[in-house]
Each structure stands twice: as C-alpha cells, then as structure tokens.
Amino acid sequence: MVRKVVVGRFVENLELYGRLSEADRAAAAALPMAVRRFEPGDDIAVEGDAPSQCRLLITGLAFRHKTLRDGRRQIMSFHVPGDICDIEGLLLSMDHSVSALTRAEVGFVAHTAMEALLDSHPAISRALWRTELVEAAVAREWMVGMGRRTAYARIAHLFCEMYARLGAIGMVQGNRCRFPITQTHLSDSLGLSVVHTNRVLQELRKDGLLSFRGGELIVHDWPGLQAAGEFEPGYLHLRAKSA
Amino acid sequence: MNLILQPVMVDTGEEGEGCLVFAEGWLVAVLVRLSETHEDAAGFWFLEKGFGRLDRPDPPIFSDLPQAEQWIKEHLEIRRPPRWPGDRGEV
Numbered sequence: 001m002v003r004k005v006v007v008g009r010f011v012e013n014l015e016l017y018g019r020l021s022e023a024d025r026a027a028a029a030a031l032p033m034a035v036r037r038f039e040p041g042d043d044i045a046v047e048g049d050a051p052s053q054c055r056l057l058i059t060g061l062a063f064r065h066k067t068l069r070d071g072r073r074q075i076m077s078f079h080v081p082g083d084i085c086d087i088e089g090l091l092l093s094m095d096h097s098v099s100a101l102t103r104a105e106v107g108f109v110a111h112t113a114m115e116a117l118l119d120s121h122p123a124i125s126r127a128l129w130r131t132e133l134v135e136a137a138v139a140r141e142w143m144v145g146m147g148r149r150t151a152y153a154r155i156a157h158l159f160c161e162m163y164a165r166l167g168a169i170g171m172v173q174g175n176r177c178r179f180p181i182t183q184t185h186l187s188d189s190l191g192l193s194v195v196h197t198n199r200v201l202q203e204l205r206k207d208g209l210l211s212f213r214g215g216e217l218i219v220h221d222w223p224g225l226q227a228a229g230e231f232e233p234g235y236l237h238l239r240a241k242s243a
Numbered sequence: 244m245n246l247i248l249q250p251v252m253v254d255t256g257e258e259g260e261g262c263l264v265f266a267e268g269w270l271v272a273v274l275v276r277l278s279e280t281h282e283d284a285a286g287f288w289f290l291e292k293g294f295g296r297l298d299r300p301d302p303p304i305f306s307d308l309p310q311a312e313q314w315i316k317e318h319l320e321i322r323r324p325p326r327w328p329g330d331r332g333e334v
Contacts, residue, residue, distance in 0.1 A: 072301055193302050195277065195289045199256055202280050 007031065009169070010056055013082030014127035016168055016238055017134065024121045031117060033107035038100040044085060045098040051089035053108040057081050060104025061179070065188070066096045075189040077138060080165055087132060090114060102180055102215075130237070137235045146191045149230065154190045155200045156229030159210060161236070163219055168238050175222070180215030204228070244319060246312050248274075253291060261291065264312075266319055272297050274311055277304065296321065 007029045014020060020028075035058065038044055044055055044062055062079040076096065079085045085098045090111055118125040138161070145154045159179075166177040187197040204210055209225045211218045219225055246266055253261035253275050261275040275291040277284050288311045290302040297318055305311035 191300065193289075195281065195284075195302070195304065198281055203256065 009058065009082035010084075012169060013080075014124060014131065017130035018123065018127045020123050020127065024123050027117055027121050028124060031109050032113055033109045035105055035107050038104045038106060040100055040102055042100045043097055044100055044104070044106055045089065045094050047094055047097045049086075049089065050093040051086060051111070053110050054084050054090060054114050055086045055098070056107040056109055057083050057085050058105040058107050061101040062098055062104055063101050063185070063189075064096050064098050073188045074191070075185060076142070077135065078162060078189075080169055080171065082169060083131075084128075087128070101185065102178070134235075134237050137237065141235050142189075151190070151192050151196050151200050152203060153228060153230050154192070155186060155197065156204060156209065156225055157231050158186070158189060158229075159204075159217060159219070160226050160229045160231035160233075163217065163222075163225075164231075164233050164236060164238070168236075175220065176216045176218045178215055179217040244316055246271075246315060248308065248312075255291065262308075264315060266315070270294060271319065272315055274305075274308070 011020065011025050011028050014028075033056065038060070045051060047066065057079050059081055061081075062083075062085050064076040064079070064085070065073050066076065067073045078101065079098070085106075086094060088094065118128065141157075141161070145157055149157065162179050163172060163177060166172050166179070171177055183194050183197045183201070186192070186201075187194045190197070192200075204225075207224070207228070209219070209221050209228060211220065225231070244266055246264055249263045249265065251261050251263050251273075252259040253273060255261075255275055257278040257280065258276070261273060263270055264272040264274060271294050272290060273292040274288045277287050277289055279285045281287070284304055287304045287306055288308060289304045290297065290299070290311070293299055293302065297315060303314065305314060
C-alpha cells in the first residue's frame with residue numbers, strides 16, 4: 001500500500017515536467033526501497049554524509065538547511081512528497097542537511113538501483129534532471145527575494161510558492177493545505193528576525209490574505225496573496241512540455 | 244562607557260514604544276518594546292536596528308532595558324582586530 005503511494009508520488013512529480021512511458025512507470029514502480037519514519041526536526045540526511053542510498057520523501061514535508069557554528073541556521077528549500085531530498089548524494093557528498101518539517105515517511109533506494117533505472121530509462125533521467133533545474137530556479141527566486149524583496153513580499157511569496165507546489169501534487173483541498181511551519185522556520189528561510197516575521201504574519205492576516213489553523217495554511221485571497229508576493233509562477237515550470 | 248537612552252515612538256506597526264541609544268554622543272541602536280502580538284516575548288525589548296558593530300543579521304531580544312544596555316556595552320567594547328601595517332584598506 002505504502003509502496004504504491006511512494007512510487008506513485010515519485011512518478012507523478014517527475015511527470016509534472018515531462019511525460020513518461022508505461023515502461024518507464026513500471027520500471028520506477030519496481031525500485032526496491034525500505035521505508036523509515038521520521039519525527040519533526042529529525043535529520044533525514046546530514047551535511048558531510050556520502051550516502052549510498054537516495055531518500056525519497058513519501059509523506060510529510062522536509063527542508064534543506066545549513067547551520068553556522070553558533071547555531072544560526074539558513075533554510076534553503078522545502079520538499080514535498082515525491083521529491084528525492086538528497087539527489088545530489090547520488091553524485092556528490094552532502095554539503096547541507098535535510099530535516100523533517102512534519103512527521104515523514106522516507107523511502108531509501110540504493111544508489112545502485114537508482115543508477116540502473118536512470119541508465120536504462122533516459123526519459124526518467126531527463127525528468128529528474130528537470131526537477132533539479134526547477135530546484136535551482138526556486139533557489140534563484142529565493143535569492144531575488146532575500147536580496148531585493150520586502151519582508152512582506154518575501155513571506156507572501158513563500159506561501160504562494162508552497163501553495164502552488166502543493167496544489168500541483170493534489171495536496172490543496174479547497175483553499176487550504178497542510179504546511180505546519182513555525183515563525184522560526186519562516187525567519188530561518190527568509191533571512192528575517194522572528195520579530196519581523198511575526199509582524200508581517202499579523203499584517204498578512206489583517207489584510208485578509210491568509211490565516212493558519214492547526215498547521216494548515218488557509219488562503220483567503222489568492223490573487224491578493226500573489227500580488228503581495230509579486231509571485232509569477234513561471235519559474236516553477238509546472239506543466240512544462242516534455243522536450 | 245555610558246549609554247544614554249532617549250524615549251521615542253517608532254513606527255513598526257506595533258504600539259511604538261521605543262528608545263534611541265547613544266554611546267558617547269553616537270546613535271548606536273534603536274530598541275523597541277514588543278507588543279502583545281508577540282505572546283511569550285511581549286514586553287521584551289527588541290534590537291530594532293543596530294548601527295556599526297551592533298548591526299547584525301540575528302538581532303536579539305532582551306527581557307528588560309538593563310539587559311539590553313549590558314549587551315550593547317559588551318558588543319561595543321569588543322575590539323576590532325588590529326589592521327596589518329601593510330594593509331592600505333583597499334583591495
């Protein structure tokens with residue numbers, strides 16, 4: 001049951017960026033994997049690791065981060081089900097860590113099995129390459145935000161991005177999605193103090209754009225939130241045509 | 244080092260109570276008292292803006308003004324490493 005969900009999500013995410021054949025899907029479905037559970041805050045991959053397995057996020061959310069010696073942390077990205085959250089480990093050692101944001105189930109796939117899949121199915125290889133290019137596009141967008149956007153726009157933009165990404169994989173119901181982020185996570189993601197983050201959240205609520213309840217993000221005014229975040233979803237390349 | 248605190252209203256979208264902090268005549272920091280919207284940190288003092296050596300990416304909060312003054316003094320008194328004599332300050 002879990003296995004079907006796992007591979008389903010992985011393939012669905014790859015297909016956000018390009019079509020796969022039945023043979024590609026069947027080969028991905030046959031990937032051997034062991035599933036492990038993580039609690040919020042647990043490390044899924046640690047900086048310095050040279051992993052021999054890929055970690056495929058099945059359920060829950062995760063984030064990449066780097067921590068300075070005195071404990072100051074920068075979060076670089078968030079991951080949704082179906083993402084391989086340490087794909088660089090396939091070719092490099094980990095230069096940052098990945099932690100669970102929520103309780104998460106992670107499928108461990110041996111690099112040898114992943115390499116065999118990629119070698120024999122070039123469409124999967126290209127789709128995975130595209131997902132990595134999109135990750136780089138997201139990182140560029142975050143850089144623009146941190147360098148040039150106001151705190152208000154930065155926070156609105158992050159919520160737009162997560163709402164769009166979760167929507168693309170069917171994890172938005174009505175106008176709400178599960179995104180149990182704390183003010184500390186937000187400030188660590190966007191280079192803001194917790195005080196500034198809290199002020200902006202109050203402002204976004206007061207402006208009627210969004211609210212939170214029980215770990216859910218509720219978007220009350222999607223066009224308004226996009227305008228506040230100067231959000232142009234093109235960089236996510238959702239529904240891009242297969243090359 | 245003596246600090247002089249001058250009450251001031253600061254437009255942060257909150258209640259506004261704040262103070263300018265001067266060290267030997269120089270404006271070195273702006274502190275703001277956090278409102279009820281900050282829940283557990285309500286009533287604490289936040290380093291809204293630090294200048295020079297107090298300009299930081301992770302501005303701290305303090306439970307009261309004496310604690311803030313203590314921190315400011317400590318950070319102003321940290322000596323900068325001496326410049327190597329051959330360094331003209333240009334790259």
